[in-house]
Amino acid sequence: MPNVYASCRTALFPGGTGVANVHVGLYTTAGVFLTSATSDVNGSAFLGNRAAATYEIRVTPVNGEVQAGTIQQIVVTGSVDLAFDVLIDVSAIPVATDARFCRCSGHFLDASGAPVAGLTLEFGEAVVPQLAYYSDIDKTKAVVPAVPTVKTDAKGYAVIDLMRKATYHVTVEGWEDHGRDIVIPDASSAPLPDVLFPVVDRVEWKDGVTTLTPVAAPTLSMANGATKVLTLETVFRSGRRVAAFEDCSVKLSDATKASFTLTGATLTLQAIAAGTTTLEVVRSDSSQGKGVSIEPTPAIRGSIAITVT
Numbered sequence: 001m002p003n004v005y006a007s008c009r010t011a012l013f014p015g016g017t018g019v020a021n022v023h024v025g026l027y028t029t030a031g032v033f034l035t036s037a038t039s040d041v042n043g044s045a046f047l048g049n050r051a052a053a054t055y056e057i058r059v060t061p062v063n064g065e066v067q068a069g070t071i072q073q074i075v076v077t078g079s080v081d082l083a084f085d086v087l088i089d090v091s092a093i094p095v096a097t098d099a100r101f102c103r104c105s106g107h108f109l110d111a112s113g114a115p116v117a118g119l120t121l122e123f124g125e126a127v128v129p130q131l132a133y134y135s136d137i138d139k140t141k142a143v144v145p146a147v148p149t150v151k152t153d154a155k156g157y158a159v160i161d162l163m164r165k166a167t168y169h170v171t172v173e174g175w176e177d178h179g180r181d182i183v184i185p186d187a188s189s190a191p192l193p194d195v196l197f198p199v200v201d202r203v204e205w206k207d208g209v210t211t212l213t214p215v216a217a218p219t220l221s222m223a224n225g226a227t228k229v230l231t232l233e234t235v236f237r238s239g240r241r242v243a244a245f246e247d248c249s250v251k252l253s254d255a256t257k258a259s260f261t262l263t264g265a266t267l268t269l270q271a272i273a274a275g276t277t278t279l280e281v282v283r284s285d286s287s288q289g290k291g292v293s294i295e296p297t298p299a300i301r302g303s304i305a306i307t308v309t
Contacts, residue, residue: 018043
């Protein structure tokens with residue numbers, strides 16, 4: 001049986017370049033989940049050793065848009081290793097031209113992967129209506145919040161500029177009781193689906209001024225009895241950052257080797273015995289899109305491997 005890879009690229013091989021951090025899920029054509037992988041720096045995601053059959057892949061890029069739909073079929077034959085190109089248009093996320101705004105864009109699909117056209121999204125500003133009093137004429141005028149609205153086009157695509165770091169109450173026309181409060185990232189652009197349905201991507205740590213990048217589990221070495229102070233930010237798939245744990249938590253795999261205390265965005269580690277342990281980052285029950293499922297569920301990043309000497 002051949003080894004099967006998804007090759008996430010900006011153009012068909014040998015053109016273009018690899019796109020990292022693309023999440024690829026492998027399913028049967030009946031929709032049964034088999035495995036998932038995230039593409040490496042070369043754009044390669046290993047999907048296992050597979051028998052000859054027709055499979056379905058479901059693709060979720062961190063940035064960019066998948067060309068020809070996020071759900072596609074692949075056919076595995078023979079015994080030679082196979083790499084299937086998945087084309088990612090990394091230029092597809094437009095950037096706001098006004099520094100006060102974040103340009104949010106993305107596609108809306110139905111369960112079969114077909115675009116949903118004419119879907120209306122309303123973004124109500126989370127501010128209280130005011131009365132402006134004009135003393136010279138002893139009259140008031142109502143000042144009501146703006147309600148930016150956008151509708152998906154024939155490809156299920158929508159784009160809208162929203163104030164950075166602002167809170168909106170969004171409603172999706174046609175989805176019953178589907179109103180929710182969202183916070184806009186402090187960025188020039190963001191994927192609209194991840195803004196609407198916030199899911200934690202990772203926890204980023206700082207050891208002093210040094211950022212521990214959690215693409216793979218970062219490591220720390222500590223002498224027995226020593227302490228280490230780390231600061232943290234929770235980072236959502238939309239790009240929003242929070243200086244605290246939000247919709248996730250941490251635990252130690254072996255509490256006999258180290259302990260920790262947490263105050264706001266500061267975590268203090270205490271080494272108490274020689275050996276190894278892992279500070280594991282886990283999602284809370286509420287973090288799965290806040291009531292909206294994401295399939296396949298991307299792995300949360302930011303766990304730290306600790307060696308006590």
